[in-house]
Amino acid sequence: ESQKILQELLGVISTELATKFQYTKKIKEEGNNVIEMLEVLQRHFRNLLLAKIGVEKMPAGQTDYSVSKLKNIIQLTESLHRQLTTTNANPKMALEVLLLEL
Numbered sequence: 024e025s026q027k028i029l030q031e032l033l034g035v036i037s038t039e040l041a042t043k044f045q046y047t048k049k050i051k052e053e054g055n056n057v058i059e060m061l062e063v064l065q066r067h068f069r070n071l072l073l074a075k076i077g078v079e080k081m082p083a084g085q086t087d088y089s090v091s092k093l094k095n096i097i098q099l100t101e102s103l104h105r106q107l108t109t110t111n112a113n114p115k116m117a118l119e120v121l122l123l124e125l
Contacts, residue, residue, distance in 0.1 A: 028063045036125045043122040047115050057114035058107055064121070065100045068093055099124055 035046045050056060072093040088096070103121060106112040 025063050025066075028060055029067055032060060032064060033067075035122065040123075044119065047118045047122065050115060050118060057118050058104060060118065061100050061104045061107070061121070065097060065104070068096045068100065072097065096124065 035043055038046075050060075068088075071088060072090065075088070075090055075093060099121060103112075103117045107114060107117055
């Protein structure tokens, strides 16, 4: 299930802005769905960061993010995750913010 979510999100990340907003429109308003997406993206970008600094092997065909960009993305996913689990933040809005950063 995580791999399916990741592949779907990676496909959306590389699209234009309008497509990203259309994607967030169809996501359920349930926070759990977006929280699961954030967790999947956190793992993915942490793995990319580890590969970038030489701890792990770089997955084939991955976009070349800088170390600082990867750190910013990870911090953003952690911040959004914390907000969604501890406040009444809007899950759809959180996902839009993340997709805009990517």
